[in-house]
Amino acid sequence: MRAGIAALLGAVMALTVTPLSAVAQDEEPEQEIIVKFREGASRGDALEKSRTRAVADSSDGAEVLASRDAAESIRVLLARGDVEYAEPNIVLQATAVPNDPLWPQQWHYWEAVGGIGLSPAWDQGPSGLGQRVAVIDTGRTAHPDMNANYVGGYDFISNAATARDGNGRDANPMDQGDWTTGTCGPARPSSWHGLHVAGTVAALRNNATGGTGVAPSAKVVPVRVLGMCGGTIADIAAAIVWAAGGAVPGVPANAFPARTLNLSLGGPSASCPVTLQNAINTARNVHGATVVVAAGNDAVNASGATPANCAGVITTGATDRQANRASYSNFGASVEICAPGGETSPVVANGVLSTMNAGATVPAGSIYKHYQGTSMATPHVAGVVALMQHARVQHAKPLLTPAQVLLHLKAKALPPAAQCGKGLLDARASVAAAIAAP
Ligand SMILES: [Ca+2]
Ligand SMILES: [Ca+2]
Ligand SMILES: [Ca+2]
Structure with missing residues (x-):
C-alpha cells in the first residue's frame, strides 16, 4: 500500500391496497x-x-x-x-419489484431490518433517468447487466506500471486488473472493484438478468484512479475535478459531467490532504457535485481516514444485515450516514450482491458476487442521491445542492453507540424529502 495512499475498501477484500368505497348512492x-x-x-x-x-x-x-x-x-x-x-x-398499486432473478438475494435493497427501502423509493417515480454518477475507482469492466449504463469516462492513473495499460493518463478507462503477486501487501486476485460499485449504483433493472442497481436508469461515468496497489492523491484529485465537469490540464473536457461522485476508496491520513480538499471544494462549490465517500474498513474513527475526513463530503459507514454497524466499518463524528455494506463472514449471502468479473488477473466471464465493505455501502447512498435528483426533475424543481442533498438524505435511526451518523439510509424517505423540499 506504500505506492499509493488510497486502497480499495471492498473487503476480500405493501402491497398498498385501495379498497373500493361502499357508499350506496x-x-x-x-x-x-x-x-x-x-x-x-x-x-x-x-x-x-x-x-x-x-x-x-x-x-x-x-x-x-x-x-x-x-x-x-x-x-x-x-x-x-x-x-x-x-x-x-x-x-x-404498483410496487416496484423487478424481474431480475437475483433481486431476492439483494436483501440490502428491500429487507425490512437491514435494507434501504428501495421499492417504495422507486414507487414515488424516480429511477435515476438523466442523472450521471461518476464512479471514481478501478475503471470500467464489461458486464451484460452494466454495459448499457456506462457513459464516457477517463483513465487518470499516471503510473504506467500500476495502470498496466502501458501508458499514463489516457482516454480508455478499462480496468486492466489490480491483482498483485505480493508487490504491495499480500498477493491477491483482481477485485474488479469498480464494476461491483458501478453495479450497485446502476445495474440494469427489469431485464430478467442478474440483479439491479439503486438507480437503474442513471448512467455511470467510469473514472479510473485505482490500479495495482491503489492510486495517488494527485490522480484522485484530478479525477474528482474532471468528473464534476472541471478542467484538468492535459485532459480533454468531460462531455459527461456528473452531479454525484462516488469514491469507494481511502487510506489512513490524520488530516485531509490539501490537494484532495481543494478538488472536493471545486467539485462541490463550483460544479454543484455531491461527493459521497467511504468511511473506511479499519474499525477505527473515520477522522483518521481520507477522504472520509475531508470537509464537504458525505462519509458513508457500513451496516450489516441486522442493521448493526458492520464489524469492519469506521465510525465517528465524520460519518454522515451508514448504508448496507454487509458482512460476508461467516455467511457469504450477507454481503452486498453486485456485478463482478470472474477473471483472477485479466477479465474473464461476467458473474455476480457478494462483497462486503464501506465501498459497498457508499454506492447505495450515491444511487439514492441520483434518485433524489431525478425526483426533483420529475417535479419540475431545481436540482438539490450538495448541502441540500445531505439535509434531505434520510435514515432510520441507529443507537447512538453505533456512531453511524444519521443512521441507516432510507431510500423511500430520502426521495420523499427531495420531492417535498421547495
Ligand atoms: Ca493509462
Ligand atoms: Ca487506460
Ligand atoms: Ca438486471
Missing part, C-alpha cells in the same frame, strides 16, 4: 366485483337482484361485474345458494 361511480356462480346458477336473476351488470370474464370461470354499490351487491350475491364466491375487484 346512485351517483357513485361503478365499482367492480368478481363473482363465480355455481353450475346451473340463475345468472340473469342474480345480476338483476344484485343490481350488477356483466363487464368481463375473470379467471377460473369467474366473471367481473360492475355495481354502483359493490358492498350491497356482494351481500345479495353471497346470500344466494348459487354463488360460490363474490368479492371486490380491488385495485392494487
Whole structure:
C-alpha cells in the first residue's frame, strides 16, 4: 500500500391496497366485483337482484361485474345458494419489484431490518433517468447487466506500471486488473472493484438478468484512479475535478459531467490532504457535485481516514444485515450516514450482491458476487442521491445542492453507540424529502 495512499475498501477484500368505497348512492361511480356462480346458477336473476351488470370474464370461470354499490351487491350475491364466491375487484398499486432473478438475494435493497427501502423509493417515480454518477475507482469492466449504463469516462492513473495499460493518463478507462503477486501487501486476485460499485449504483433493472442497481436508469461515468496497489492523491484529485465537469490540464473536457461522485476508496491520513480538499471544494462549490465517500474498513474513527475526513463530503459507514454497524466499518463524528455494506463472514449471502468479473488477473466471464465493505455501502447512498435528483426533475424543481442533498438524505435511526451518523439510509424517505423540499 506504500505506492499509493488510497486502497480499495471492498473487503476480500405493501402491497398498498385501495379498497373500493361502499357508499350506496346512485351517483357513485361503478365499482367492480368478481363473482363465480355455481353450475346451473340463475345468472340473469342474480345480476338483476344484485343490481350488477356483466363487464368481463375473470379467471377460473369467474366473471367481473360492475355495481354502483359493490358492498350491497356482494351481500345479495353471497346470500344466494348459487354463488360460490363474490368479492371486490380491488385495485392494487404498483410496487416496484423487478424481474431480475437475483433481486431476492439483494436483501440490502428491500429487507425490512437491514435494507434501504428501495421499492417504495422507486414507487414515488424516480429511477435515476438523466442523472450521471461518476464512479471514481478501478475503471470500467464489461458486464451484460452494466454495459448499457456506462457513459464516457477517463483513465487518470499516471503510473504506467500500476495502470498496466502501458501508458499514463489516457482516454480508455478499462480496468486492466489490480491483482498483485505480493508487490504491495499480500498477493491477491483482481477485485474488479469498480464494476461491483458501478453495479450497485446502476445495474440494469427489469431485464430478467442478474440483479439491479439503486438507480437503474442513471448512467455511470467510469473514472479510473485505482490500479495495482491503489492510486495517488494527485490522480484522485484530478479525477474528482474532471468528473464534476472541471478542467484538468492535459485532459480533454468531460462531455459527461456528473452531479454525484462516488469514491469507494481511502487510506489512513490524520488530516485531509490539501490537494484532495481543494478538488472536493471545486467539485462541490463550483460544479454543484455531491461527493459521497467511504468511511473506511479499519474499525477505527473515520477522522483518521481520507477522504472520509475531508470537509464537504458525505462519509458513508457500513451496516450489516441486522442493521448493526458492520464489524469492519469506521465510525465517528465524520460519518454522515451508514448504508448496507454487509458482512460476508461467516455467511457469504450477507454481503452486498453486485456485478463482478470472474477473471483472477485479466477479465474473464461476467458473474455476480457478494462483497462486503464501506465501498459497498457508499454506492447505495450515491444511487439514492441520483434518485433524489431525478425526483426533483420529475417535479419540475431545481436540482438539490450538495448541502441540500445531505439535509434531505434520510435514515432510520441507529443507537447512538453505533456512531453511524444519521443512521441507516432510507431510500423511500430520502426521495420523499427531495420531492417535498421547495
Ligand atoms: Ca493509462
Ligand atoms: Ca487506460
Ligand atoms: Ca438486471
